[in-house]
Amino acid sequence: MKKIIAVILVASVMLCVFAGGSKEEATVQESPVQIAIKEAESLGWDELLAKAKAEIGDKELVIYGTTSRVQENSFTEKTGIKIKTEQPDDTQIYEKMQAEVGNGIYGADVFVTTDSFNLVNLAFANGWAENYVPAAYSDKLAQGDKNPLVALYYGRLFIYNNGGKMNNYIKNIWQVTEPEFKGIEMKSPLLEKCSMNFLITLTSPEWQSKLADAYKSYYGKEWKSDGSFANISYEWIYKFIQNCSFINKDSTIAKDLAAGAKGSTGFFVFSKFRSVDYSNLSVAALEGVEGFGGMLYPIYSVISSNAKYPYAACLYINYLLSEDGFMNIFGKDMGAYSSNTSVAISEKAKSVGDQDLAYWLDKCVLEDSAYISSVYAQAYTKIAAWCAGK
Numbered sequence: 001m002k003k004i005i006a007v008i009l010v011a012s013v014m015l016c017v018f019a020g021g022s023k024e025e026a027t028v029q030e031s032p033v034q035i036a037i038k039e040a041e042s043l044g045w046d047e048l049l050a051k052a053k054a055e056i057g058d059k060e061l062v063i064y065g066t067t068s069r070v071q072e073n074s075f076t077e078k079t080g081i082k083i084k085t086e087q088p089d090d091t092q093i094y095e096k097m098q099a100e101v102g103n104g105i106y107g108a109d110v111f112v113t114t115d116s117f118n119l120v121n122l123a124f125a126n127g128w129a130e131n132y133v134p135a136a137y138s139d140k141l142a143q144g145d146k147n148p149l150v151a152l153y154y155g156r157l158f159i160y161n162n163g164g165k166m167n168n169y170i171k172n173i174w175q176v177t178e179p180e181f182k183g184i185e186m187k188s189p190l191l192e193k194c195s196m197n198f199l200i201t202l203t204s205p206e207w208q209s210k211l212a213d214a215y216k217s218y219y220g221k222e223w224k225s226d227g228s229f230a231n232i233s234y235e236w237i238y239k240f241i242q243n244c245s246f247i248n249k250d251s252t253i254a255k256d257l258a259a260g261a262k263g264s265t266g267f268f269v270f271s272k273f274r275s276v277d278y279s280n281l282s283v284a285a286l287e288g289v290e291g292f293g294g295m296l297y298p299i300y301s302v303i304s305s306n307a308k309y310p311y312a313a314c315l316y317i318n319y320l321l322s323e324d325g326f327m328n329i330f331g332k333d334m335g336a337y338s339s340n341t342s343v344a345i346s347e348k349a350k351s352v353g354d355q356d357l358a359y360w361l362d363k364c365v366l367e368d369s370a371y372i373s374s375v376y377a378q379a380y381t382k383i384a385a386w387c388a389g390k
Helices: 002-017 022-028 030-040 047-054 075-078 090-103 115-123 135-140 172-176 193-201 205-219 232-243 250-258 269-273 310-321 323-331 347-351 355-365 369-388
Strands: 060-065 082-086 110-113 150-161 184-185 242-244 265-270 280-281 292-306 335-339
Touching: 030 047, 030 292, 030 310, 047 075, 047 310, 060 310, 075 082, 075 310, 075 323, 090 110, 090 115, 110 115, 110 310, 115 193, 115 205, 115 292, 115 369, 135 269, 135 310, 150 193, 150 250, 150 269, 150 310, 150 323, 150 355, 172 205, 172 232, 184 250, 193 205, 193 292, 193 369, 205 232, 232 242, 232 369, 242 265, 250 269, 250 280, 265 269, 292 310, 292 355, 310 323, 323 335, 335 355
Parallel strands: 060 082, 060 110, 184 242, 184 265
Antiparallel strands: 110 292, 150 265, 150 280, 150 292, 150 335
């Protein structure tokens, strides 16, 4: 990561030095990938499929994705185009972008990533990735989901073992900062960048206000600073982190809770219900939590700026946004929500009480990439130190 930060600084200096007469020429000239994307934006599925198959032949479309779901093979079954996948984590995917695209080396055609901060401030800022929005889905996407393109959302939620009897165990978000909730299992925000982005988003004025309302409701008094924290959000974050036990995998947390004691609590991806007996697990947000019940994090899909097969890359993103693609790759189970507003959740998801995206947008914290960028250095340093001190 230190290398990546250094690249940003060097790039900034070089932009200042060379922001002279060549600037106009650079903005006019389009790369082969940009030309392909511009054409693909107006093509229908069949036209784009023909272009992609002619381009790639029997070669493989390479996808780097931070989720294992990209290994699913229905795209190949539908199109005949083979895929090859790698699953770097949130940090590694940008290190690979820097090492490969940044040095003119072909590595991947498509990136599927969850980290909005590094996507905007590294990948786009350094020209490592290109955005693509299929015309067929443009009017079905929220404006904020178009650049960078959000393919879908996942929900990371407060979930507890109800012991077969409990309900409404978590009624107010300030409860999880209290001593009785010591041991909440979650992935470390130092390893899970979307969780760090969630915590940073909480420090925004909007969420300070919501946390203040929840605080007054829970404690019966207004929050007042004693000088220990810059604002109410930092107090909640600090106390929550102190209560957490960091676990490496969401699937492990789901198994721990399913086999755990009554009242054991975790903050993990709802979709992991698929891998455990969830009969004694309750999703707090579905019962109602003052403040918020979890976080929604976007999964972005963009094209490498030196993709070898840009038409096939565009076709893959079309597939992700289609109902067929979403259901086959992500939507079979609970906890995943297409950014295509015309696509509903599966019947299996509904059977465990899951709701469509609009419901979760009202119940969860949605990361604010613009705000995160404006405060990242200061907020990250503070929160990371608290996490590292665990």
